[in-house]
Amino acid sequence: MRPKIFLFGDSITQDSFAEGGWGASLANHFSRTVDVVLRGYSGYNTRWVLKVLEKVFAATQHGDGGINGAPVAITIFFGANDACLPDRYGAFQHVPLLEYKQNLHSIVSFFVQWPTTHILLITTPPIDEEARLRYPYAYNPQGLPERTNEAAGEYATACIAVAEECGVPVIDLWTKMQQCPDWRKEYLCDGLHLTQSGNRVVFEEVILKLREKGLSLEAMPVDLPLLADIDPNDPLKSFQ
Amino acid sequence: MRPKIFLFGDSITQDSFAEGGWGASLANHFSRTVDVVLRGYSGYNTRWVLKVLEKVFAATQHGDGGINGAPVAITIFFGANDACLPDRYGAFQHVPLLEYKQNLHSIVSFFVQWPTTHILLITTPPIDEEARLRYPYAYNPQGLPERTNEAAGEYATACIAVAEECGVPVIDLWTKMQQCPDWRKEYLCDGLHLTQSGNRVVFEEVILKLREKGLSLEAMPVDLPLLADIDPNDPLKSFQ
Incomplete structure (x- = not known):
């Protein structure tokens, strides 16, 4: 059974299989080793x-037979x-800072049921407020950015604080992206969501953090013999 | 538990999550409805x-609890x-035409264990022989294309014959692609594998065939409420 990596998040995760997306890049990188879900x-x-945590992961808990599905x-x-x-x-999406911290704690704690699973937190990316004014997703009579x-x-x-308290790795995307002088245009397409370059940053940071936990291409078993390892003089030998 | 679509094939499938790939496009299209595996x-x-059919799908047969994992x-x-x-x-990859037909029959028959699963065959794409000479994947002293x-x-x-005999749909990619006058450059990057345009053709054809079987975005249940369906005045109502 192939190992799985779950990508759990908001639109920046949901859209991660669009062209050049970080999720698709992960699936491509691990094409013979891991299923990216x-x-x-x-x-x-x-x-x-x-409110939905149990439901989202119910099939993984039960359908896959418990820990084997982790x-x-x-x-x-x-x-x-x-x-x-x-x-x-x-405002209807807003969650106060203290509650956000507590909620994120609870989300991380939920995955304690999978003691072998590596949890990786990712911070929100930075926001380009001017671009947010150009790309509102609702009627905006105030003329002020929603973020x-x-x-x-x-x-x-x-x-980052929750990650430290829980002892799990974190990608500080907010800081990382702003290290590029042209981050607003280079990494953000509407002041919030990611360009292909922005997706590339997430992909590379995730690969790096996974590698630190021993989850690299070299360290993981390949699903079935690779073409390069098949003897052209006796291909079926590889399948005995 | 989210429905799954399996993509089973050779390098044109393995590479389908690269930039603009047809697999990634499917995963993006079905981002809230289907897991693309x-x-x-x-x-x-x-x-x-x-030789590997049983192994590839063993986890699906057993780990997921039989038919539920189909x-x-x-x-x-x-x-x-x-x-x-x-x-x-x-030559070490060559399989005679008659054996290919029989093998493909056997592969389709294997999936009879999943009576509710829609099987979709896809033919090999066309070959640009000149490009194959420019992109050999092994030493080629003959100077002749391997395909x-x-x-x-x-x-x-x-x-196509196997599909008809088995009563399953088929995408005739070989014919479809050659309907474009510039198919060699437009759809193939090395005379065999697909460009982003070529991937687009496969994606669109697959979507079309799935739709004919009732597997469309509109017909499939969405995993959890969509943002557009959440009442901004009482968001938690959607999660009761």
């Missing part, structure tokens, strides 16, 4: 996630919606 | 596949390697 829920915050790793990538400001048009980069940074910091 | 084995022909659909996309010529450098378009066409015809 998409569990992205566009618009979801951690408050909503807590993934080798799971990325948990929530916060961009929690960080919507409480007095703007995205700010400062608020996103606070949720990123909270996510 | 990659089972691509580069270089494999139907003779080798018969996919809603499976694409079977073999023939490009069988069609390697028997007197060229790819020809004519031979590929015979295997495509055999695949």
Whole structure:
């Protein structure tokens, strides 16, 4: 049975199999070693996630026969919606910072049922507020962005704190992306979601963190003989 | 438990999660409805596949609890390697036409264990022989292509015959692609494997065939409420 990596998150996860997406890149990278399973829920915050956690992973808990169905790793990538400001048009998605921290703790704790699973937190990316004004997803009579980069940074910091408290690795996407001077255009397509370059950053950071946990192409068994390992003079020998 | 679609084939399947790949496009299309599971084995022909069929699908048969683990659909996309010529450098992958037909029959028959699964055959794409000379994958002192378009066409015809005999749908990729005058450059990157345009053709054809079997986005249940269906004034109502 092939190992699985679950990608659990909001729209930045749900969209990760679009062209150049970080999820598709992971599936391609691990094409003969790991199944990458998409569990992205566009618009979801951690408050909503807590209501559906059991349901999302019920089949994995039961259908696959318990621990055998546990993934080798799971990325948990929530916060961009929690960080919507409480007095703007995205308020219905807003979750206060302290509750976000508690919720993220609860989400990580849920996966304690899989003691062998590597949990990887990912912070919200930075926000380009001007671009958010150009790409509102609802009527915006205030003319103000529904998210700010400062608020996103606070949720990123909270996510990092939860990772430290839980002893799990974290990708600080908020900081990492802003190390590129042209991050707004290079990594974000609408001030929030990722360009292909932005997806590339997530892919490379995830690969790096997985490798640190021993989950690399070289370390994982390949599903069936590779063509390069099949003897052209006696191919069937590989299949005995 | 989310329905699954298995992609079972050779390198054209294994590579289908690369940028613009047809597998990734399927996973993106069905991001909230179906898990797309990659089972691509580069270089494999139907003779080798018969040796590993049980192993490839053992977890699906047993680990997932029998019929519950059966996919809603499976694409079977073999023939490009069988069609390697028997007197060229790819001879070790060659499978005679009659055996190819019999093998493909056996592969389709294997999935009778899943009576609700829609089986979809896909023929080998056409071959650009000049490009194959520019992109050999082994030492080629003969200076002749290891595949020809004519031979590929015979295997495509055999695949179509098997589909008819088994009463399952088939995508005639060999014919479909050659309807484009510039098919060699438009759809093939090395005379055999697919460009992003070529991947697009496969994606669209698969979507079309699945739709004919009732497997469309509109017809399939969405995993958890969509953001557009959540009441901004009372979001938690959707999660009761």
